[in-house]
Amino acid sequence: MAKQLGEIGFGYRPRARYACNPARSRGRLFSEPESPTRTPFQRDRDRIIHSTAFRRLKHKTQVFIAHEGDHYRTRLTHTIEVAQIARALARALRCDEDLAEAVALVHDFGHTPFGHTGEDALNEKMAAWGGFDHNAQSLRVVTRLERRYAEFDGLNLTWEALEGLVKHNGPLLDANGRSLAGDVPKSILDYCERQDLELDRYASLEAQCAAIADDIAYNTHDIDDGLRAGLLTLDMLEEVQLPASILKATRRRYPNLDDVRTGHELMRRQITIMVEDVIRTATARLAMLQPRRVADIHNAPTAIVAFSDELAPAERELKAFLYKNIYRHDEVMRVRAGAEQIVLELFDAYFADPNEMPEGWHEGLDHALDRVRARHVADFIAGMTDTYAIKEHQRLFDHTPELG
Template sequence: MIAPYASDPARARGRRYPEEESSFRSCFQRDRDRIIHASAFRRLKHKTQVFVEHEGDYFRTRLTHSIEVAQVARTMAGALGLNQELTEAVALAHDLGHTPFGHTGEDALNALMARYGGFDHNAQAVRIVTALERHYAGFDGLNLTWETLEGIAKHNGPVLGELPYALADYNAEHDLELHTHASAEAQVAALSDDVAYNNHDLHDGLRAGLFSEEEIANLPIVGDAYAEVDRLYPGLDRIRRRHEALRRVFGVMVSDVIDTSRQLLWNSGAQSVEAVRLNGAPVVRFSPALWSDLKQIRAFLFSRMYRAPSVVRMREEVTQVVNDLFPLFLASPTLLPERWHPDLRDCDGEVAVARMVCDYIAGMTDRFALQEHARLMGKAH
């Protein structure tokens, strides 16, 4: 059952470049499939979530994180009567614009690009799916529907004030109505990102030995989950106990979003997707009580994981990699791969060259960035 405020593929706003519709897939299904087959999506398997990709086989990467986000998003979209294919498409695409080395690489690239318009990974995701993926005969990018592009661009809500250049350039030609909220489907995809990383960062931090089960048992939600597992399965071995507890943490977050959002959608009185966009506030949220609990969990992760000495040391090392590569390519852009040279010849001025260099470095995987740094700078990693 699809709710009246859901995105109906039969009423989608279409694509920038008109295409004949599929006889067996909706437009949102095609978007999802194009994202899965994109080169940028495949590269996510070697991009950092928190730990650099080569540090361990079991830690999440941007790819496994995106798959987990999509799974959560489909579950919540189904429970709320929303279009699951659109939700999944936005969820799978939400991290396409991430640099190598996660937020560390993004911070470094943003600082280096300050003179040329800065860098924002959400805007870069739009740039990837509208320009940088070049596989189709009739257009650059993936030619996604307006609804999917809107969801990617508004991953953090309405985009107000000065726009990142990568988003401003596209929006000037294809208005994504950045001042409004996104569809409920896109809001579900965005909140599923929070659900997924709050849960799996606890798991990865435990595996990395940055903190112990005893320490996180003092956190809200987590402590109750461990207590329930110990009551139901006394003496359970450590790995099973951890999994059973953290899957309960996951369940608490998902159930809270569904229950809270059902009430918000009802209270909004929205009878169309446009009403959701113009509602003035998100309709997909955590409850205030759970959000307060999550802030405590996030504060713990920030101090014990994201700022752990071993993680900080690696952040410093990979920041230097980006800081070395960017000026090198900017000064000698012919070092870029040959397939980039035709675009390079069309560049008008330093700003255009810098943005091309930014596109190239942002698309690198952790592994490739380290290899290129070693090759070009003569520094082993």
């Protein structure tokens, strides 16, 4: 195996012809002079890192409420881990590392406070006005809500970065323009009228690297957080194919290793197995497809960057295990119920009286249409950190659920 992976290559190699070439970027919605020192994709990455939305990820929940402990992952630490894995994959597959990193760094910008709980609550409140989708919200953040530049709203990212953000999990429409999985959010369709992101085609190889890096990161690190929180034990993981095989090999080699170090050994070995499997699978698919340009990746009949047929069932089993034993654990569900109450009640309070929102958010909403007011309130709440949402609820209500 080591020889095979060495042949694939982890060192520097020239960019492949099927990779996104920053010198041939499709550009930005608003034209800007090029930088003499950075490629367009490097500028995208830098703009993302320096944005307000990126800093907010520090205090947004991944699975556990942030104040439960300093060692649990937040959206920010998760994002950094995803970016590292995405760059490793992009390097091995000879595509643009900077673009892969940029898509990885921006992929969670639209997440609400309290993770998917907050998203579900906002989606419920926004049901009459197009719903709420974190991926569509990420696009709103980088094209409208970030206000850092004199000449335009948003970050004015390249077409390739925006395409990767919107389609990193695959096409949203089929060749006939029909939705592939539920209605495409209106904000995405509206933006595509200004700049067509080609929703019926696969995203770049770089975006696909970012997408699967997200799966690898949370499949592994949620185990780490679950062990730390006491929701999981190593014995429980022996019932799940992938971690069980790793634990068996680890204990055979290190029979006296303590549980903490055994857990860390599990984490790093699982990441390695998944990353190497993806590289082998993607390399084989590239060899079959023989792409000679970026368009060949966009027009491919399936995703290129994926788990193998052998690993994919084990990865799905692991996801199901984590869903049952962590995401739906009684204690996590108790916290989720309180977090949901906070978001629902904040929405009602701001919708009833927009002046409860700070300056810069409430102006002009007193007589606005309900759909305009509702979307504005959703934008405000979605941008909150967990800690700010709790403080706002404490300001507006006599009793705030205890999330600790």
